[in-house]
């Protein structure tokens with residue numbers, strides 16, 4: 027099989043992996059005689075037909091899997107064309123693409139070939155060849171194959187900018203049912219190991235600047251949404267734990283795309299894109315807006331609202347918090363206003379150092395008022411003549427353009443931010 | 445209201461601003477524009493003085509480095525009619541230091557910051573969207589037609605990234621070029637451009653990238669609108685993956 031044919035099979039098999047971020051790592055300038063550096067903020071090189079950012083050459087080393095995870099196209103029981111790259115194939119492709127500025131670097135994952143160790147060994151060889159032989163300084167993101175030895179995890183972390191172990195499904199019960207060959211421990215242990223190694227390397231590098239770096243862009247994970255029965259509340263609490271306890275940089279959510287008529291899986295007419303979109307929004311609230319999972323959802327209301335983004339939904343449940351006075355509220359409070367994001371909140375704080383902000387001023391500094399206007403005052407004056415009845419606001423938001431019902435246009439996909 | 449005029453160059457502009465800020469007791473009450481080719485000049489002409497212009501810029505760099513950065517990008521934007529806004533922006537920058545960029549309710553500040561941001565955004569975009577092709581002699585060439593004159597910072601970016609290869613950037617709109625070879629970066633103009641022959645395996649590599657681009661999209665999630673809003677069509681002309689679609 028020639029490289030082109032392999033590439034078609036093995037990039038097609040990798041496309042359901044959501045992570046594509048190339049940010050968070052800084053390798054200044056290419057290594058002597060070599061090629062490539064990384065950019066702290068990440069760079070998108072193209073956008074594919076589904077509108078997602080292409081930053082990395084995303085590949086499986088092989089799709090020839092021994093395992094039989096129900097939700098996966100590559101499962102052993104599925105009839106699909108199989109292919110495997112040699113380490114050299116991947117190294118050459120990465121370099122040729124990088125030199126033409128098609129990509130920021132490589133994202134390498136794989137199906138389980140003969141064994142987790144044998145597979146991981148070959149993946150590490152790719153990274154090793156790129157970094158040592160070819161002096162490649164671009165971005166490398168590597169997946170850890172659950173069940174491989176901790177020695178291989180350590181080696182991967184020395185060459186890669188980011189490593190990740192996919193948590194796959196939001197609960198152990200679902201994992202057992204849908205991915206019987208994968209064990210929870212085989213997923214969580216390497217995650218904990220990576221977390222410790224990252225910490226240690228940071229401490230070491232404070233003492234000795236030349237100490238080896240371990241996955242400088244941190245670790246991320248991914249889970250599939252809609253292939254198993256967990257609620258959004260369970261999912262968000264899991265993510266919250268991963269951010270807080272495991273120090274993860276990102277959790278990615280991937281709407282389950284039906285690839286199998288296995289009867290253990292739900293029958294879906296289409297991938298649950300709106301749900302995925304809402305989860306990303308809620309995830310942002312956890313990471314950047316100071317919300318906790320328990321504020322966003324509860325056991326009584328365990329699912330994210332379909333009509334409203336999670337922040338608006340929270341605001342409608344908490345009329346006592348509003349209106350927020352634009353000229354006085356602190357940054358954290360501004361961030362809780364629907365329609366005011368990190369950029370707007372920062373601009374408001376920066377602009378009011380100079381003078382009180384008027385309603386026109388809000389427009390001038392570029393704050394979009396569509397949703398915000400129902401929740402704020404400007405020097406005591408309301409923007410809208412509303413009596414602030416949540417029911418009425420709810421209706422106005424739904425009727426007006428304030429609602430973003432089903433507009434995955436706004437999908438905030440991994441890319442530019444963090 | 446007092447009116448001043450200067451010649452259209454950036455040095456002319458900066459020296460006029462330096463002179464106004466030094467000599468006018470109330471600079472917020474004067475206006476500045478570029479000289480136009482009309483018979484009647486309305487306003488006082490301030491002659492270009494390179495030393496004075498440089499002095500102003502280096503003082504600004506010290507007092508408000510972010511503002512100096514903003515002005516750098518403003519210059520790349522090559523937008524006409526910004527003289528008056530720039531005068532008042534710089535005046536505010538000396539007053540408030542780097543906080544000035546937050547003063548978006550001030551019309552001049554907003555003007556300058558908006559235009560400058562656009563240039564910075566295009567630079568960031570082009571860092572990703574620029575495409576090199578390998579030529580027969582082993583060098584690499586990338587062509588572009590950006591809205592802003594970003595070749596200098598762009599070349600600087602690639603000089604740190606693609607250090608081991610010999611490459612050229614060519615801005616077809618402005619006929620300017622940058623070249624990098626063995627550690628030296630040079631800028632120039634190319635009046636007569638003829639596309640050089642490609643290396644033998646170039647089409648093969650391009651075909652692989654095109655194949656990757658197609659297969660990496662999830663068919664159930666096609667979204668051409670999102671694709672176009674992230675990657676405006678004006679950039680497709682030189683995108684390898686968008687050729688022959």
Ligand code: SF4
Pocket residue numbers: 091092093094095098099100101102136137138205
């Ligand atoms: S191990 Fe990975 S590639 Fe193999 S079936 Fe499971 S999810 Fe798919």
